[in-house]
Amino acid sequence: MKQPLIELEDVSFQYEYQEVLHNISLVVREGDFLALLGPNGSGKSTLLKIILGLLKPTKGSVKLFGEKSTSFKHREWIGYVSQKSNSFNAGFPATVKEVVASGLTKKIGLFKRHLPNKEERVFEALHAVGMEQFANRNIGELSGGQQQRVFIARALIAEPKLLILDEPTVGIDYENVQSFYDMLYHLNEELRITMILVTHDVDTLTDTISHVACLNKTIHFHGYKDNYDSISADQRNEWYGHSVRQLPHMKKENK
Amino acid sequence: MISSILHYDFLQNAFLSGMIIGVIAPLLGVFIVVRRLSVIADALSHVTLAGIAGSLYLSQTFSALALLNPIYLGILSAVGGSMVIERLRRLYKHFEELAIPIIMSAGLGVSAIFISLAQGFSTDLFSYLFGSVSAVSRQDLWVVLSIAILVVVFVYFFYKELFVLSFDEEYAKASGLPAKWIHFLFMIVTALVIAASMRIVGILLVSSLITLPVAASLRIAKGFKQTIFFAILFGELAVMIGLISAFYLNLAPGGTIVVTSIFILLFVIVGKKAAIAIRAKKS
Numbered sequence: 071m072k073q074p075l076i077e078l079e080d081v082s083f084q085y086e087y088q089e090v091l092h093n094i095s096l097v098v099r100e101g102d103f104l105a106l107l108g109p110n111g112s113g114k115s116t117l118l119k120i121i122l123g124l125l126k127p128t129k130g131s132v133k134l135f136g137e138k139s140t141s142f143k144h145r146e147w148i149g150y151v152s153q154k155s156n157s158f159n160a161g162f163p164a165t166v167k168e169v170v171a172s173g174l175t176k177k178i179g180l181f182k183r184h185l186p187n188k189e190e191r192v193f194e195a196l197h198a199v200g201m202e203q204f205a206n207r208n209i210g211e212l213s214g215g216q217q218q219r220v221f222i223a224r225a226l227i228a229e230p231k232l233l234i235l236d237e238p239t240v241g242i243d244y245e246n247v248q249s250f251y252d253m254l255y256h257l258n259e260e261l262r263i264t265m266i267l268v269t270h271d272v273d274t275l276t277d278t279i280s281h282v283a284c285l286n287k288t289i290h291f292h293g294y295k296d297n298y299d300s301i302s303a304d305q306r307n308e309w310y311g312h313s314v315r316q317l318p319h320m321k322k323e324n325k
Numbered sequence: 326m327i328s329s330i331l332h333y334d335f336l337q338n339a340f341l342s343g344m345i346i347g348v349i350a351p352l353l354g355v356f357i358v359v360r361r362l363s364v365i366a367d368a369l370s371h372v373t374l375a376g377i378a379g380s381l382y383l384s385q386t387f388s389a390l391a392l393l394n395p396i397y398l399g400i401l402s403a404v405g406g407s408m409v410i411e412r413l414r415r416l417y418k419h420f421e422e423l424a425i426p427i428i429m430s431a432g433l434g435v436s437a438i439f440i441s442l443a444q445g446f447s448t449d450l451f452s453y454l455f456g457s458v459s460a461v462s463r464q465d466l467w468v469v470l471s472i473a474i475l476v477v478v479f480v481y482f483f484y485k486e487l488f489v490l491s492f493d494e495e496y497a498k499a500s501g502l503p504a505k506w507i508h509f510l511f512m513i514v515t516a517l518v519i520a521a522s523m524r525i526v527g528i529l530l531v532s533s534l535i536t537l538p539v540a541a542s543l544r545i546a547k548g549f550k551q552t553i554f555f556a557i558l559f560g561e562l563a564v565m566i567g568l569i570s571a572f573y574l575n576l577a578p579g580g581t582i583v584v585t586s587i588f589i590l591l592f593v594i595v596g597k598k599a600a601i602a603i604r605a606k607k608s
Binding site: 145173180 | 359361481482483484485486488489491492493495496497498499500501502503542543546547548549550551552
């Protein structure tokens with residue numbers, strides 16, 4: 071069995087009066103490409119924040135790479151591309167190169183300034199997301215999709231073993247979404263990076279994904295993508311809280 | 326001019342202090358502006374004023390404290406003020422900017438009380454409000470220099486952390502950086518820079534030296550390091566031209582420095598527009 075990178079056991083979380091997550095148990099193993107699916111307000115972002123250590127669960131335990139989350143020291147193993155990246159200060163005066171290099175901050179460590187082959191690493195990371203020709207442009211001059219690729223490069227440069235993407239395709243043109251997924255597939259297949267893709271959009275369930283987890287306050291389903299595909303639409307709608315659009319490529323698969 | 330600087334100690338003090346401030350105010354200013362904290366600089370300068378006024382009052386009232394340099398109490402109140410702002414910002418999570426008017430009015434209110442208690446320090450006070458070419462002492466210069474060393478060391482060692490924190494705070498926290506601590510140090514260093522700058526540009530105009538050169542630099546710089554470079558260049562230019570004209574025209578340097586900064590800003594804005602228009606015409 072492959073090594074579990076994330077183990078959540080009976081995790082619940084409560085904001086002042088409202089329980090947002092209820093008894094979540096979820097294991098993500100090395101090499102998985104998991105789509106964490108749920109409608110808006112289903113607790114996806116809260117769950118991510120718990121995994122990233124930004125929030126403490128009210129109940130339950132979180133283990134990262136086999137270690138308790140609270141004593142986990144290797145945050146740089148987890149790359150994170152937040153949804154907010156779409157709404158960062160677009161006027162920020164930084165080049166793509168500078169933004170990507172900033173992904174090394176934790177790895178370099180406090181009071182130290184450089185890694186010997188920093189420049190090379192920046193270009194490698196940019197190459198992996200197909201953005202090397204934009205290295206010297208200011209980040210604000212790029213389109214939403216290009217910026218998102220840069221943020222993935224920023225995560226990749228620290229050589230993460232796990233990459234978490236929160237709604238990465240928000241703000242990307244429909245035509246570019248496919249090439250975006252091809253890139254993620256490549257990272258998962260070739261670089262063996264475990265992926266968690268968080269989304270409310272069932273459009274994103276392409277063949278690149280190996281596992282699906284349906285979240286709506288609690289986990290309704292977690293398993294292989296193929297098993298998810300064979301679940302009836304009615305059942306999915308019930309979990310989702312409202313009717314889920316059926317998309318052409320999914321219909322084809324269901325036939 | 327150069328021969329006067331060599332001849333008079335007070336001019337040396339003013340110009341050396343000015344040159345140092347011309348570097349550190351815009352250097353830290355870049356981080357302050359991109360983190361959208363420029364109004365905080367303004368609030369802190371008013372708190373500094375309270376410390377200065379308090380110190381002037383104390384040295385007037387108690388003869389034992391007659392020689393106390395007001396800069397120390399100024400620094401102390403600025404640092405204290407920065408910590409209170411942070412507390413208030415956490416207390417009013419959804420109204421973070423509320424901390425600024427609270428601190429600003431508190432600073433001005435306390436200053437007003439001290440100023441009215443002691444009615445005799447109007448000349449001194451004027452130099453603290455709008456800066457002075459002649460009032461900078463050797464001791465002031467040493468304080469400014471010490472603060473400058475601290476600031477440069479801080480930015481040098483925490484450059485990459487400050488960059489991440491400014492660019493994307495959530496990411497900084499998620500990647501396990503001690504964001505809270507770095508921010509805390511950053512606020513203290515900001516308070517120090519404000520206290521250091523007030524001798525030359527004056528309390529009321531300190532924030533202009535922190536923000537105006539950065540505003541000009543943002544129009545033309547490519548990348549973050551270049552933004553810092555141009556901000557320092559413009560800051561230094563404004564301080565030098567401002568101090569020289571203040572000396573010859575017998576004006577408050579705070580005023581001449583700010584007006585020079587605004588001319589630089591206008592020049593950069595118009596210059597960039599013209600450059601774009603010319604390029605568009607060519608193609």
